[in-house]
Amino acid sequence: MSITLTVNGIEHSLDVDERMPLLWALRDVLGFTGTKFGCGIARCGACTVHVDGVARRSCTIRIGRVRGKSVTTIEGLSDTGQHPLQKAWLDHNVPQCGYCQAGQIMSAAALLANNTNPSDADIDSTLRDCICRCGTYRRIRAAIKSAANEMRTER
Amino acid sequence: MSQTTRNTSPTIHKITRRRFLQAAVGAGAASLVLGFRPELIGAFSTDDEPNHVFYPSVYIEIPETGNIRLIAHRQEMGQGIRTALPMLLAEELEVRLEDVEIVQAVGDPRYGNQTTDGSASVRLNWDNLRKAGAAAREMLVRAAAQRWGVEESSLRVEAGVVHDTGSNRRASYGELASDAAKLDVPREPKLKPPSEWTILGKDRKLVDAPDIVTGQATYGADIEMPGLLIASLERPPTVGGKLVSFDASRAKEVPGVRHVFAIDPQPTAMRTFGGVAVVADNTWAAMEGRAQLEIEWDRGSASEDSDATREALQKLVDGSGRAIRSEGDFVAAKASAAKVHEAHFHGPYLVHAPMEPPVATVLVKDGNAEVWAPTQDPQTARFLVARALGMKFDDVTVNVTLLGGAFGRKAKPDFILEAAKIAQKLEGTPVKLQWTREDEVRYGYYRAQYCQKVEACLDETGKLTGWRHHTAFPTITSTFTPGAVAQAPFELGQGFTNMPYRIPNVALEASGFASDLRIGWLRSVCNTFHAHAVNCAINELAELAGRDPVAYRLELLGEPRTVEFSERDRPYGLDTGRLTRVIEAAAELSGWGKKLPNGAGHGFASHFSFLTYVAMAVQASVDNGKVKVHQVDCALDCGAIVNPDTVRAQIEGAVVFGLSFALYGEVTVKDGVVRQGNFDDYPVLQIEEMPEVRVELIHSNLPPSGVGEPGVPPVAPALTAALNRVTGKRYRDLPLAKQVG
Ligand code: FES
Numbered sequence: 065m066s067i068t069l070t071v072n073g074i075e076h077s078l079d080v081d082e083r084m085p086l087l088w089a090l091r092d093v094l095g096f097t098g099t100k101f102g103c104g105i106a107r108c109g110a111c112t113v114h115v116d117g118v119a120r121r122s123c124t125i126r127i128g129r130v131r132g133k134s135v136t137t138i139e140g141l142s143d144t145g146q147h148p149l150q151k152a153w154l155d156h157n158v159p160q161c162g163y164c165q166a167g168q169i170m171s172a173a174a175l176l177a178n179n180t181n182p183s184d185a186d187i188d189s190t191l192r193d194c195i196c197r198c199g200t201y202r203r204i205r206a207a208i209k210s211a212a213n214e215m216r217t218e219r
Numbered sequence: 220m221s222q223t224t225r226n227t228s229p230t231i232h233k234i235t236r237r238r239f240l241q242a243a244v245g246a247g248a249a250s251l252v253l254g255f256r257p258e259l260i261g262a263f264s265t266d267d268e269p270n271h272v273f274y275p276s277v278y279i280e281i282p283e284t285g286n287i288r289l290i291a292h293r294q295e296m297g298q299g300i301r302t303a304l305p306m307l308l309a310e311e312l313e314v315r316l317e318d319v320e321i322v323q324a325v326g327d328p329r330y331g332n333q334t335t336d337g338s339a340s341v342r343l344n345w346d347n348l349r350k351a352g353a354a355a356r357e358m359l360v361r362a363a364a365q366r367w368g369v370e371e372s373s374l375r376v377e378a379g380v381v382h383d384t385g386s387n388r389r390a391s392y393g394e395l396a397s398d399a400a401k402l403d404v405p406r407e408p409k410l411k412p413p414s415e416w417t418i419l420g421k422d423r424k425l426v427d428a429p430d431i432v433t434g435q436a437t438y439g440a441d442i443e444m445p446g447l448l449i450a451s452l453e454r455p456p457t458v459g460g461k462l463v464s465f466d467a468s469r470a471k472e473v474p475g476v477r478h479v480f481a482i483d484p485q486p487t488a489m490r491t492f493g494g495v496a497v498v499a500d501n502t503w504a505a506m507e508g509r510a511q512l513e514i515e516w517d518r519g520s521a522s523e524d525s526d527a528t529r530e531a532l533q534k535l536v537d538g539s540g541r542a543i544r545s546e547g548d549f550v551a552a553k554a555s556a557a558k559v560h561e562a563h564f565h566g567p568y569l570v571h572a573p574m575e576p577p578v579a580t581v582l583v584k585d586g587n588a589e590v591w592a593p594t595q596d597p598q599t600a601r602f603l604v605a606r607a608l609g610m611k612f613d614d615v616t617v618n619v620t621l622l623g624g625a626f627g628r629k630a631k632p633d634f635i636l637e638a639a640k641i642a643q644k645l646e647g648t649p650v651k652l653q654w655t656r657e658d659e660v661r662y663g664y665y666r667a668q669y670c671q672k673v674e675a676c677l678d679e680t681g682k683l684t685g686w687r688h689h690t691a692f693p694t695i696t697s698t699f700t701p702g703a704v705a706q707a708p709f710e711l712g713q714g715f716t717n718m719p720y721r722i723p724n725v726a727l728e729a730s731g732f733a734s735d736l737r738i739g740w741l742r743s744v745c746n747t748f749h750a751h752a753v754n755c756a757i758n759e760l761a762e763l764a765g766r767d768p769v770a771y772r773l774e775l776l777g778e779p780r781t782v783e784f785s786e787r788d789r790p791y792g793l794d795t796g797r798l799t800r801v802i803e804a805a806a807e808l809s810g811w812g813k814k815l816p817n818g819a820g821h822g823f824a825s826h827f828s829f830l831t832y833v834a835m836a837v838q839a840s841v842d843n844g845k846v847k848v849h850q851v852d853c854a855l856d857c858g859a860i861v862n863p864d865t866v867r868a869q870i871e872g873a874v875v876f877g878l879s880f881a882l883y884g885e886v887t888v889k890d891g892v893v894r895q896g897n898f899d900d901y902p903v904l905q906i907e908e909m910p911e912v913r914v915e916l917i918h919s920n921l922p923p924s925g926v927g928e929p930g931v932p933p934v935a936p937a938l939t940a941a942l943n944r945v946t947g948k949r950y951r952d953l954p955l956a957k958q959v960g
């Protein structure tokens with residue numbers, strides 16, 4: 065009873081317990097360690113990935129629920145690490161310890177995919193419960209706006 | 220923080236390639252390799268401590284081809300040290316920062332002090348690394364001069380290439396390396412004056428950022444290797460609790476669970492817990508199996524209740540304590556005072572909650588142990604793992620990953636010792652022990668709960684004539700020496716003993732308290748509560764005197780002088796002139812004294828810690844019972860600045876850290892058990908609560924001092940003062956949100 069899903073464009077079949085959270089399937093079974101564990105209760109955002117394009121907390125979705133779906137992790141956000149958010153993140157020198165950053169970027173990427181002109185309130189509500197204990201919030205906000213700007217001008 | 224630093228001027232040595240190879244693989248055939256002895260520090264004073272033998276140790280290698288390599292002997296946890304260390308070297312070596320490759324060191328006393336805490340990494344390596352760079356540059360230039368038969372003064376260096384200004388000859392460092400290696404190392408290499416710096420003092424991006432934003436950076440939990448098993452550990456509910464019996468039958472039914480067994484506690488090694496380990500093929504199975512365990516514990520004698528602790532601490536400060544500093548005659552000043560103002564300040568236990576919970580991987584094989592862990596202190600980890608496993612120090616290797624935040628938590632290697640004990644039972648199999656968030660919150664080394672009492676004597680004119688401050692809290696030393704009660708001088712030296720104001724009669728007293736919890740250092744340590752009490756008291760006294768709190772501080776500081784209480788302070792005593800300067804700068808930056816819009820209040824605080832001077836103004840208001848912090852303006856004097864953007868980032872981070880605990884941070888205890896467990900009941904600041912932060916860095920060529928911690932202590936008292944302005948109420952306890960709401 066293996067479970068088939070697509071991760072970063074490649075199909076994988078996993079022979080794991082259906083109850084295993086997607087987070088641990090990604091990290092322990094498939095080796096996508098860019099997605100992080102921070103709380104296990106959907107309250108910190110470190111484990112955020114896209115499931116069929118929607119930002120989801122992978123620590124609380126069972127792998128059985130993503131059967132046949134398409135998952136994107138930080139490793140698959142862009143082929144070259146050149147997503148506008150990734151570039152803006154470097155420009156604004158956002159990371160400190162960096163542990164929360166994959167989750168922040170994936171949450172922001174889902175926002176920008178639908179809204180390339182987000183207000184502060186849009187950013188705040190999208191990134192609620194995306195905790196950065198190092199305190200990079202100010203730069204995260206600035207970097208999202210820069211990336212949105214770039215995406216608007218590219219269109 | 221507990222160590223004493225001996226100020227030794229660095230000595231730079233040429234070393235054999237063989238020795239470099241022990242530390243880093245792949246040194247080229249004809250390299251110039253220089254080592255220097257970093258600061259020597261008594262890191263661990265026990266008899267079986269490995270000797271701090273003198274030999275050069277932190278290496279730089281200039282190979283014939285390829286990158287210059289530098290050993291990073293301090294750990295990266297977001298403070299930017301892996302960027303700052305190569306900046307120090309590259310500036311004097313005259314190479315581009317991009318051309319320096321960083322090799323992360325394993326835990327080894329040959330590197331001197333590797334304990335990354337106390338905001339000390341730049342301060343302790345400032346001279347060493349610059350001198351090593353300058354020495355190498357001088358040797359390379361000399362090699363070129365000899366090769367071409369010209370004067371050294373006719374040569375110029377740019378980006379790792381020596382140019383002969385008289386001809387068109389040029390040679391790269393790599394081409395000169397083998398000749399340079401034959402020369403003597405200059406004893407006193409000449410350092411550039413700050414006016415010629417091209418790297419130091421300029422904004423640089425974090426070297427690890429490209430890996431971080433693409434998910435390629437390796438943290439503790441990201442270690443993978445063939446055959447790796449994952450462990451989760453159920454610990455006794457209390458410190459000192461013991462296992463009576465357990466039933467693993469249901470745990471073993473979880474698919475993927477391989478082993479269930481008990482490990483012993485290690486009470487003399489940082490009070491490390493034992494418990495029942497579930498070892499499985501993957502993390503989920505380990506956690507799920509653990510949830511199915513049935514265990515009977517002997518809870519031991521721990522019975523602490525934080526409400527009772529609050530009363531006990533208050534009782535202590537209402538009595539008399541151990542005299543720490545005494546000037547003039549406080550008793551007489553109190554007897555003759557026109558008014559005595561008295562205040563108690565309380566704060567709870569706090570836990571670190573770094574985003575990455577503790578995690579460690581250990582492989583025990585053929586009588587050796589190899590560790591991979593996000594540790595602030597790899598030498599202590601190595602020493603304690605060897606002791607726990609009955610091995611020799613040399614049989615243990617500790618590899619350091621990136622740290623996903625630490626804030627002092629990962630200075631304690633308890634999680635590594637647990638992993639080592641588990642791996643020992645599974646010889647030949649690598650085991651990764653993954654902590655949950657609940658483990659991290661419930662099995663922490665807590666910032667102490669405290670009560671501080673300040674009594675201030677005023678004469679008829681409102682002038683401050685006497686100051687008595689009594690501090691009471693459980694000491695960190697109880698973690699190293701179970702049963703210890705009296706605080707160590709380094710704890711009291713954090714914002715208490717060195718109270719900077721000029722007051723004629725001063726009495727400082729301290730009382731210890733025996734806690735049932737493990738006490739540890741959390742970003743800024745005892746400065747957080749001493750700054751809370753001293754600043755709140757000063758703000759209240761200014762209000763009583765009808766004075767502006769900024770002007771009041773400046774008047775109490777008076778003419779610049781140096782406040783020094785021990786050997787340790789030299790050459791870094793508290794210079795009140797520098798404190799005055801940051802107070803003035805923060806006041807100006809914040810528009811202090813102007814009326815704020817929308818009913819917001821302005822609060823002020825200042826503090827000296829980790830040899831750095833900080834003043835801060837916080838603007839806040841209250842909207843429907845919810846605190847809103849609008850803006851934080853901070854001025855900081857940390858001596859010479861290596862990477863200004865890192866300093867600004869650290870202040871932004873300190874504001875978030877400080878606001879988190881000022882508003883919400885509270886660990887409570889009942890029957891010896893911590894009641895919080897995750898971010899739902901231990902909330903921290905969210906992005907929507909992030910204020911504007913403006914930072915003014917004082918330009919200075921004095922030796923650099925701490926950056927990671929000093930921004931934290933003023934946040935809570937400045938916010939307290941701002942809220943006092945808004946609501947007219949006096950707040951003396953932390954956290955604040957529930958008092959305002
Ligand atoms: S680990 Fe999933 S939200 Fe925290």
Ligand code: FES
Binds near residue numbers: 196198574
């Ligand atoms: S950068 Fe460290 S938690 Fe966000």
